[in-house]
Amino acid sequence: xxxxxxxxxxxxLDSAVTLAIAKDAGCECHAISFxxxxxxxxxxxxxxRVSRRARVASHTVVPLDLxxxxxxxxxxxxxxxxxxxxxxxxxxxxxTYVPARNLMFLSLAVAHAEVIGAxxxxxxxxxxxxxxxxxxxxxxxASFQETANLATRVGVEGGSLAIHAPLMHxxxxxxVQRAADLGVDLSVxxxxxxxxxxxxxxxxxxxxxxxRAGFEQAxxxxxxxxxxxx
Amino acid sequence: xxxxxxxxxxxxLDSAVTLAIAKDAGCECHAISFxxxxxxxxxxxxxxRVSRRARVASHTVVPLDLxxxxxxxxxxxxxxxxxxxxxxxxxxxxxTYVPARNLMFLSLAVAHAEVIGAxxxxxxxxxxxxxxxxxxxxxxxASFQETANLATRVGVEGGSLAIHAPLMHxxxxxxVQRAADLGVDLSVxxxxxxxxxxxxxxxxxxxxxxxRAGFEQAxxxxxxxxxxxx
Numbered sequence: 001x002x003x004x005x006x007x008x009x010x011x012x013l014d015s016a017v018t019l020a021i022a023k024d025a026g027c028e029c030h031a032i033s034f035x036x037x038x039x040x041x042x043x044x045x046x047x048x049r050v051s052r053r054a055r056v057a058s059h060t061v062v063p064l065d066l067x068x069x070x071x072x073x074x075x076x077x078x079x080x081x082x083x084x085x086x087x088x089x090x091x092x093x094x095x096t097y098v099p100a101r102n103l104m105f106l107s108l109a110v111a112h113a114e115v116i117g118a119x120x121x122x123x124x125x126x127x128x129x130x131x132x133x134x135x136x137x138x139x140x141x142a143s144f145q146e147t148a149n150l151a152t153r154v155g156v157e158g159g160s161l162a163i164h165a166p167l168m169h170x171x172x173x174x175x176v177q178r179a180a181d182l183g184v185d186l187s188v189x190x191x192x193x194x195x196x197x198x199x200x201x202x203x204x205x206x207x208x209x210x211x212r213a214g215f216e217q218a219x220x221x222x223x224x225x226x227x228x229x230x
Numbered sequence: 231x232x233x234x235x236x237x238x239x240x241x242x243l244d245s246a247v248t249l250a251i252a253k254d255a256g257c258e259c260h261a262i263s264f265x266x267x268x269x270x271x272x273x274x275x276x277x278x279r280v281s282r283r284a285r286v287a288s289h290t291v292v293p294l295d296l297x298x299x300x301x302x303x304x305x306x307x308x309x310x311x312x313x314x315x316x317x318x319x320x321x322x323x324x325x326t327y328v329p330a331r332n333l334m335f336l337s338l339a340v341a342h343a344e345v346i347g348a349x350x351x352x353x354x355x356x357x358x359x360x361x362x363x364x365x366x367x368x369x370x371x372a373s374f375q376e377t378a379n380l381a382t383r384v385g386v387e388g389g390s391l392a393i394h395a396p397l398m399h400x401x402x403x404x405x406v407q408r409a410a411d412l413g414v415d416l417s418v419x420x421x422x423x424x425x426x427x428x429x430x431x432x433x434x435x436x437x438x439x440x441x442r443a444g445f446e447q448a449x450x451x452x453x454x455x456x457x458x459x460x
Contacts, residue, residue: 060298062298063293063295063298064294065293066341068290068292068293069341069342069345098341099340099341099344099345099382099383100337100338100340100341100344100378100381100382101341102381103337103340103341103377103378103381103382104334104337104338104340104341106337107330107333107334107336107337108330108334110329110330110333110334111296111299111328111329111330111331111333111334112299114329114330115299115329134380134381134382134383134386135380135381135382137380139380140377140380140381143373143376143377143380144377144380144381146373146377147333147370147373147374147376147377148330148333150364150365150367150369150370150373150374151330151332151333151364151365151370151374152329152330152333152364152365153329153364156364
């Protein structure tokens with residue numbers, strides 16, 4: 001029987017590739033997404049499409065309204081920064097940082113993994129393009145894995161839970177290349193922090209700029225649906 | 231200005247005493263509770279009463295429906311075990327264990343702490359009476375603190391977040407004694423896993439038995455409101 005894995009699927013490019021990697025590793029994949037009051041609601045529709053196309057064994061959407069805590073451009077009405085250059089992007093913790101988001105999402109994924117008996121969790125964090133996010137760093141992932149094993153039944157009764165972040169050290173163009181190699185249809189993914197209601201990307205936020213540059217560097221044509229006029 | 235602390239308040243004896251300890255340490259206390267689809271809904275009313283009596287600076291109730299994951303007597307329709315002796319209670323992980331619960335609750339508390347600028351989180355876990363729960367062990371709390379500091383802004387920009395579990399090594403009668411010393415009114419707390427709709431305790435589940443024995447050993451009269459007939 002295939003080993004079970006819980007895969008965090010946001011509907012963006014990175015999580016779609018991560019899901020494909022988990023499948024390629026032979027896992028029976030159980031997708032998990034979070035309805036956290038994100039302003040970009042099309043993300044969840046995209047997560048469903050990505051999960052369906054990958055023929056996951058299940059897809060669980062967990063309601064978790066982070067607006068109760070406030071304080072981020074992704075849930076508040078703060079303007080998403082646009083047209084920033086690479087130096088500005090790399091400077092400090094971005095306003096789009098959601099406090100402790102990956103800590104919360106991973107913790108819920110651990111509960112799900114424990115209930116369904118999954119031995120691993122996959123998530124698409126990346127330390128290259130998101131160096132400003134504390135919870136995208138490899139030292140956080142390593143520490144979380146240790147904590148998760150202490151927190152759960154598996155850690156007491158033997159066995160272990162592995163946290164995989166296969167994109168951690170890849171540049172965006174390498175991620176785009178992996179997608180191409182694994183046959184992932186990226187036209188259904190939405191990476192934009194500020195898409196319109198149809199899921200068309202703004203082309204100007206940090207995430208859009210990184211994604212666009214990734215396609216260009218990989219020499220792969222960009223299937224992203226951008227808003228008109230650009 | 232008093233240091234801010236986030237305190238996990240369930241409405242039971244242990245969290246009420248923990249809140250009193252945080253106040254006694256001079257903290258400005260911000261209570262956090264979780265509406266996680268628990269069968270014992272009176273817990274949340276009790277959490278509100280406990281928080282009000284302690285004059286907390288705020289009380290946030292986070293909706294987090296764990297029934298989406300299933301698998302525990304505290305959220306499912308499995309019967310809560312009753313009239314078990316101490317040896318049986320101490321044997322293995324209890325059916326009332328909720329997968330990764332403290333990991334999830336602490337992670338959400340970290341997000342709250344980060345947003346309000348709290349430097350510490352208090353929770354009432356206890357390794358003596360709840361040795362069967364993986365996420366009540368001191369090694370879990372220590373590891374979680376390390377992970378939380380890596381996950382958040384505070385860990386990147388300097389400073390630190392402390393996780394306090396002041397009841398960790400106390401026996402139940404010592405916790406009851408601390409409550410008396412700190413003037414905590416325990417009549418408003420509900421520890422029972424299976425209370426009736428008025429919040430009266432069953433007197434027979436593991437939690438009730440531990441609590442009752444604690445009052446007896448402390449030589450303090452038990453203000454718990456039990457169901458009739460007992």
